[in-house]
Amino acid sequence: MSESEKEKRGVLARLFGRRPEEAAAEPVPAQAPSEAAVEAAPAAPVQAARRLNWWQRLKAGLFRTSSSIGTGITELFTKRKLDATTLEELEDILIQADLGLDTAARITEAVGKGRYDKAIDPEEVKRVLAAEVENVLAPVARPLVVDGARKPFVILMVGVNGSGKTTTIGKLAAKFRAEGKSVMLAAGDTFRAAAIEQLKVWGARTKSQVVAREQGADAAGLAFDALQQAQATGADVLLVDTAGRLQNKAGLMAELEKVVRVMKKLDESAPHAVLLVLDATTGQNAVSQVEIFGKTAGVTGLVMTKLDGTARGGILVAIAAKFGLPVHFIGIGEAVDDLEPFAARDFAHAIAGLDQ
Ligand SMILES: Nc1nc2c(ncn2[C@@H]2O[C@H](COP(=O)(O)OP(=O)(O)OP(=O)(O)O)[C@@H](O)[C@H]2O)c(=O)[nH]1
Secondary structure, eight states, X not given: OOHXXXXXXXXXXXXXXXXXXXXXXXXXXXXXXXXXXXXXXXXXXXXXXXXXXXXXXXXXXXXXXXXXXXXXXXXXXHSSBOSHHHHHHHHHHXXXXXXXXXHHHHHHHXXXXXXTTSBOOHHHHXXXXXXXXXXXXXXXXXXOOOOTTSSSEEEEEEOSTTSSHHHHHHHHHHHHHHTTOOEEEEOOOTTOHHHHHHHHHHHHHHTOEEEOOOTTOOHHHHHHHHHHHHHHHTOSEEEEOOOSOOXXXXXXXXXXXXXXXXXXXXOTTOOSEXXXXXXXXXXXXXXXXXXXXXXXXXXXXXXXXXXXXXXXXXXXXXXXXXXXXXXXXXXXXXXXXXXXXXOHHHHHHHHHTOOO
């Protein structure tokens, strides 16, 4: 393959969220994989295949997390019996994997129960870990329900810059389109020109109308226009992007509040969902982001991205235990189908390195 062709494939990969090596394996021009899916919802056998595929990708995506936990557990319990010292070391491994102090203590206690002074198979420790993690996650694994009576159903996406808001909007737009919904996108991250362009690309790709203004435009005014247009055209869903970075935190929060205020002038019940997008690679930082955005932006649910790029995917467990906020979706890559509804059991098994 020539250098220019490689470069072309790289650009397509960046635009359409494909991994360069995936794009390189396909003929140019790379077709968006979900284009067909956007037209119609998949049939049951296709869904079953997709699910299997998702599980494999989830496991692969969470590999860094599961191997850091799994290797620690295997090394710890291979030659040593279970006692206070090994349990303390287990707790340290779990804390280092960002599972949070409470969950780490809870898992350690469950592993120790009735097993003192005995040898324990590392696989059994992983099974206890998975069961305890699933118990923590099950109450927060809640789907995002788009209420058809709210038209448009307005979803405000918030989060710090680079957390994956714009990409997640694109992935969500593809999902809603695949369900046959009409979607409008509001390019409310007016702080960053590239974010506006990125959203336009997602709009074209998912056949969703994009409402955008120039960089630096008033985000609240844009959100107002977008909602007005979505109402006028009868769109089912309006996804509103926001800036993750302004001159300072107070400015950012004031802007978010203004965006909400002006949309309420057109629809008192809007926004119907406020999704905080968290980047898993930021580890403990994600906890303070939930605190800050939760207080000021009225967050109704979470999306955690980049679980594929970190050994600290356990942070999702710590956040679930601490805040109890619904976790709607997780992202394990940049491609359009790398976002899926959050399933407690799958996640718990994947981070424990167990089969489904
Ligand atoms: N590996 C990986 N990368 C992701 C994931 N989600 C998003 N990204 C990448 O993260 C980078 C930032 O994503 P954006 O969607 O631009 O983030 P943003 O929050 O909109 O950022 P701002 O516009 O600066 O506020 C991009 O390169 C995305 O492709 C994910 O689940 N896994």
